[in-house]
Amino acid sequence: MSSSDLTSERDLVPQATPKGDLAPERDGPRDTGLDDATLHRWLERTWRTKPGIIGALSSVDHKVVARRYLVTAFVFLCLGGLNAVAMRIQLSGPQRGLIGPDLYNQLFTMHGVTMMFLFAVPIVQATGIYLVPLMVGTRNIAFPRLNAFSYWIYVSGGIFAWASFALSMAPDVGWFAYVPLSGPEFGPGKRADVWAQMITYTEVSSLAVAVATIVTVFKQRAPGMSLDKIPLYVWAMLVTSFVVVFAMPAVMITSTFLILDRLVGTHIFNPAEGGDALLFQHLFWFFGHPEVYIIFLPATGMVSSIISAFARRPVFGHLGLVLSLIAVGFLSFGLWVHHMFATGLPKLGASFFTASSMLIAIPNGLQIFCWLATLSDGRPVIRTPLLFVFGFVFTFVIGGLTGVMVASVPLDLQVHDTYFVVAHFHYVLIGGSVFPLLGAAYFWLPKLTGRMMSERLGRWHFWMAFIGFNAAFFPMHLVGLWGMPRRVYTYPAELGWGNINLFITAGAAVFFLSFVLFTFNMLHGALRGAPAGNNPWDAGTLEWATTSPPPSYNFARIPVVTHAEPLWAEREALPVATGLRVDARELVISTVAEARPDIREKSATPSIWPLFAAIAVGATFLYSIFTPWAVVWGALPIAITLIGWFWPKGDPEDEE
Amino acid sequence: MFAAFGTTCVLLLQGCSGWQSALDPKGPAASELAWLIWFFTGLCALIWLLVMIALAAPLAMRSRTRSDPLVLDPGAEHRKARAVWAALGATTVILVGLTLLSFFANRTLAAIGSDAELTIRVTGHQWWWEVRYENAQPSRILTTANEIHIPSGEPVRIIVTSTDVIHSFWVPSLAGKLDLIPGHENVLDLMADKPGVYRGQCAEFCGQQHANMSTLIIAEPRPVFDAWLNDQLRSAAAPVSAEASAGAELFLNRACVMCHKIGGTVAGGTVAPDLTHIASRQTLAAGTLTMSRGNLAAWIADPQGIKPGAHMPVVDLNGDELNAIVAYLEGLK
Numbered sequence: 002m003s004s005s006d007l008t009s010e011r012d013l014v015p016q017a018t019p020k021g022d023l024a025p026e027r028d029g030p031r032d033t034g035l036d037d038a039t040l041h042r043w044l045e046r047t048w049r050t051k052p053g054i055i056g057a058l059s060s061v062d063h064k065v066v067a068r069r070y071l072v073t074a075f076v077f078l079c080l081g082g083l084n085a086v087a088m089r090i091q092l093s094g095p096q097r098g099l100i101g102p103d104l105y106n107q108l109f110t111m112h113g114v115t116m117m118f119l120f121a122v123p124i125v126q127a128t129g130i131y132l133v134p135l136m137v138g139t140r141n142i143a144f145p146r147l148n149a150f151s152y153w154i155y156v157s158g159g160i161f162a163w164a165s166f167a168l169s170m171a172p173d174v175g176w177f178a179y180v181p182l183s184g185p186e187f188g189p190g191k192r193a194d195v196w197a198q199m200i201t202y203t204e205v206s207s208l209a210v211a212v213a214t215i216v217t218v219f220k221q222r223a224p225g226m227s228l229d230k231i232p233l234y235v236w237a238m239l240v241t242s243f244v245v246v247f248a249m250p251a252v253m254i255t256s257t258f259l260i261l262d263r264l265v266g267t268h269i270f271n272p273a274e275g276g277d278a279l280l281f282q283h284l285f286w287f288f289g290h291p292e293v294y295i296i297f298l299p300a301t302g303m304v305s306s307i308i309s310a311f312a313r314r315p316v317f318g319h320l321g322l323v324l325s326l327i328a329v330g331f332l333s334f335g336l337w338v339h340h341m342f343a344t345g346l347p348k349l350g351a352s353f354f355t356a357s358s359m360l361i362a363i364p365n366g367l368q369i370f371c372w373l374a375t376l377s378d379g380r381p382v383i384r385t386p387l388l389f390v391f392g393f394v395f396t397f398v399i400g401g402l403t404g405v406m407v408a409s410v411p412l413d414l415q416v417h418d419t420y421f422v423v424a425h426f427h428y429v430l431i432g433g434s435v436f437p438l439l440g441a442a443y444f445w446l447p448k449l450t451g452r453m454m455s456e457r458l459g460r461w462h463f464w465m466a467f468i469g470f471n472a473a474f475f476p477m478h479l480v481g482l483w484g485m486p487r488r489v490y491t492y493p494a495e496l497g498w499g500n501i502n503l504f505i506t507a508g509a510a511v512f513f514l515s516f517v518l519f520t521f522n523m524l525h526g527a528l529r530g531a532p533a534g535n536n537p538w539d540a541g542t543l544e545w546a547t548t549s550p551p552p553s554y555n556f557a558r559i560p561v562v563t564h565a566e567p568l569w570a571e572r573e574a575l576p577v578a579t580g581l582r583v584d585a586r587e588l589v590i591s592t593v594a595e596a597r598p599d600i601r602e603k604s605a606t607p608s609i610w611p612l613f614a615a616i617a618v619g620a621t622f623l624y625s626i627f628t629p630w631a632v633v634w635g636a637l638p639i640a641i642t643l644i645g646w647f648w649p650k651g652d653p654e655d656e657e
Numbered sequence: 658m659f660a661a662f663g664t665t666c667v668l669l670l671q672g673c674s675g676w677q678s679a680l681d682p683k684g685p686a687a688s689e690l691a692w693l694i695w696f697f698t699g700l701c702a703l704i705w706l707l708v709m710i711a712l713a714a715p716l717a718m719r720s721r722t723r724s725d726p727l728v729l730d731p732g733a734e735h736r737k738a739r740a741v742w743a744a745l746g747a748t749t750v751i752l753v754g755l756t757l758l759s760f761f762a763n764r765t766l767a768a769i770g771s772d773a774e775l776t777i778r779v780t781g782h783q784w785w786w787e788v789r790y791e792n793a794q795p796s797r798i799l800t801t802a803n804e805i806h807i808p809s810g811e812p813v814r815i816i817v818t819s820t821d822v823i824h825s826f827w828v829p830s831l832a833g834k835l836d837l838i839p840g841h842e843n844v845l846d847l848m849a850d851k852p853g854v855y856r857g858q859c860a861e862f863c864g865q866q867h868a869n870m871s872t873l874i875i876a877e878p879r880p881v882f883d884a885w886l887n888d889q890l891r892s893a894a895a896p897v898s899a900e901a902s903a904g905a906e907l908f909l910n911r912a913c914v915m916c917h918k919i920g921g922t923v924a925g926g927t928v929a930p931d932l933t934h935i936a937s938r939q940t941l942a943a944g945t946l947t948m949s950r951g952n953l954a955a956w957i958a959d960p961q962g963i964k965p966g967a968h969m970p971v972v973d974l975n976g977d978e979l980n981a982i983v984a985y986l987e988g989l990k
Contacts, residue, residue: 345835
């Protein structure tokens with residue numbers, strides 16, 4: 002079947018040989034020839050999230066799960082932000098006694114852990130869970146129950162970490178938790194164990210999402226969406242998911258080794274018994290550096306989407322951008338040692354990592370150049386999402402260039418572990434990821450809520466965030482060069498850092514207030530905003546083809562893609578493919594490269610078992626900070642819940 | 658925005674004169690690095706400015722918004738492609754240049770200590786620095802704490818390690834930082850051009866009192882340094898007053914003696930700073946307090962209030978006993 006055949010409405014004939022199903026294949030009514038109202042009734046009945054509390058807890062709809070993720074991650078952003086405000090008040094002057102070292106160390110650890118593991122990674126993945134299935138034109142994410150499971154694991158990990166903070170037993174060893182400080186000898190109590198297991202929760206969850214995303218992109222694209230027609234955002238999520246799959250196991254090994262050292266007395270990191278403290282750093286940063294790109298790459302996809310919509314043209318250099326995404330994904334694994342230049346590694350080896358760190362600036366530079374080239378074509382429509390993209394370019398380029406500075410071994414020896422580095426990575430992470438995320442919120446929230454956010458408040462929000470951010474973080478470069486190290490709860494007056502720190506705190510307050518305004522604008526928009534319609538920005542990708550908010554089944558008929566910007570190419574009506582059953586959850590599975598429709602495949606039905614499985618797994622992780630036997634006893638409830646999850650019911654819908 | 662940058666520029670000018678600033682170098686290593694920092698900063702600022710111009714220029718031009726998103730001008734696309742390739746080429750050239758620059762800077766730094774006469778071993782502890790002056794003659798080995806005297810104008814080799822957690826030795830006005838890692842020995846060469854006092858601070862998070870783990874490098878002309886070293890090699894001064902004698906008695910009979918060493922007495926503890934010549938130092942508790950009678954008394958009476966989490970316990974002393982111990986320690990010049 003060539004893709005040109007698909008522009009007509011026709012049945013999708015399964016081309017693969019019949020599957021060896023456990024249950025007999027039963028056919029049912031198809032969408033072919035149904036009128037719109039009947040089709041909607043059928044699909045809504047098949048795909049909806051069932052009412053009631055059990056129905057809500059059983060939902061496997063990617064949009065429902067993504068909304069929960071987004072709200073939860075936003076709550077964690079606020080909590081992490083409050084950590085930062087508390088730290089800034091303590092640092093606003095020399096020798097302030099507001100917060101003692103014990104609480105301060107918990108604060109900065111919780112700030113880092115929350116922002117990295119409970120906000121940044123989940124929120125970019127959640128955005129992907131919501132948008133990727135819509136953008137590739139399918140009805141649900143792949144492995145929907147695994148996806149639902151991932152959310153429950155994530156939220157239990159977050160509650161675990163914050164409950165420990167409320168009990169004053171939060172980790173106080175930094176988000177990196179270097180041994181020996183976090184080891185059995187110097188990290189008494191359960192604080193470092195909380196760090197280690199919290200990591201495990203969130204990594205299990207993000208691995209699950211990554212797997213679901215990869216399969217969705219590879220196998221569930223709408224007919225005709227060949228590799229060259231995949232939207233840049235989807236490419237970004239695909240590459241990110243691969244980076245997750247290869248990076249996260251490294252940190253899971255790190256945290257597991259740590260908990261083994263602490264709990265069962267292995268000496269993996271103990272130099273006195275033949276272990277090595279530096280091994281921890283290698284393992285941690287082998288994950289830690291790709292982590293930055295896990296947060297940043299999805300943001301580049303958002304930037305491409307926003308720029309394309311408001312510059313009123315496809316992004317310049319589509320192929321170049323895709324290749325640079327892939328290149329960044331690969332190179333991100335070759336830079337980890339630049340976090341360890343001060344550990345006294347052999348000079349020549351360290352210089353190699355200077356070169357590789359410099360190298361990654363080339364594909365990142367290419368992305369910036371392509372966006373600038375896109376924006377230079379005619380006058381872009383300046384709306385709030387694009388303002389945040391301008392803010393992104395302004396700040397991220399500073400972060401990228403200071404990144405080139407810290408990539409240099411000798412230069413890094415002066416700025417490593419100082420406020421210069423704090424400034425650098427906040428420019429990269431807030432400039433490079435939070436600004437695009439805020440732009441994405443203004444851009445895509447109308448799709449989620451069906452209502453527009455206020456443009457006027459949006460502009461106020463942008464300027465407050467932009468000015469507050471730069472006022473808070475730019476001076477940190479300077480105070481770092483003047484010798485102020487990171488992670489200090491106080492500093493002496495005679496070093497002269499008082500005034501600039503007061504200025505930084507004032508900037509941080511403005512930045513914090515901008516989020517208060519943002520929260521108000523989101524709530525106000527969701528409740529009172531003007532109706533958004535299907536495609537408020539006249540953008541070109543498939544998520545804008547359906548209603549806002551989308552129905553439970555996403556698309557009444559699966560669109561057929563003929564162009565990288567389908568909604569621009571097919572102004573009248575999108576061609577569609579038909580032939581899917583309407584009484585069962587059926588998806589079109591397509592070929593990886595050309596997205597030719599291949600088979601009809603069932604998508605899993607709602608189930609409460611992912612929640613029970615997550616509770617069993619979460620309880621095991623929690624218990625395991627107290628005794629290694631948790632792994633043994635925990636295996637039983639986990640096995641029971643997994644059997645419940647995968648129990649064959651003889652119903653063709655559940656056969657996978 | 659501009660107000661923010663303006664303010665930071667003013668702050669920048671007043672901040673260059675810090676005694677713990679990478680921008681105020683006082684030795685060859687720090688000078689090389691300061692030069693490197695300014696060069697990178699200048700070049701990066703220029704690149705950033707060019708990107709901002711490229712971003713703002715289309716907004717300033719009175720062009721129209723495009724009507725049909727899919728109609729592209731092939732000539733314009735071709736020009737864009739050339740511009741992007743050119744920018745990419747320039748980026749590559751600049752990055753290769755910067756890589757070579759930092760490689761050669763590294764070589765310059767490595768050459769500084771090749772003929773160092775003096776070797777000092779610095780061992781990190783939570784939260785103080787043990788300083789040992791190495792010598793082939795065992796009787797000439799000196800152990801002290803927190804303050805490092807060096808001869809000015811000559812390179813010094815510093816070997817760093819740790820016995821507990823990871824610390825990092827950093828004196829910004831003299832050299833870049835280097836980690837103190839248990840089970841590893843690292844070598845840092847530095848040199849102070851002129852006599853002076855340079856402050857340093859632990860730069861790797863090491864627990865509760867990471868913020869109060871600083872050190873002073875005191876650079877002196879060679880003869881002054883040699884005199885200092887000979888002075889420090891002597892045993893502790895005997896108490897001169899009755900009160901100080903009582904203090905010495907108390908020191909040797911209370912918990913103090915378990916951890917601290919005072920040369921020439923039976924106090925031989927090695928888990929806390931050597932106090933043989935404590936009164937000759939400028940600060941107390943790794944730079945937390947300046948040395949004075951009042952601060953000595955305060956530190957002994959309430960270590961956990963001044964440095965919460967520090968390993969120095971509260972020793973139960975009445976007022977007279979405290980005064981006696983302070984009088985004794987004050988005499989340990």
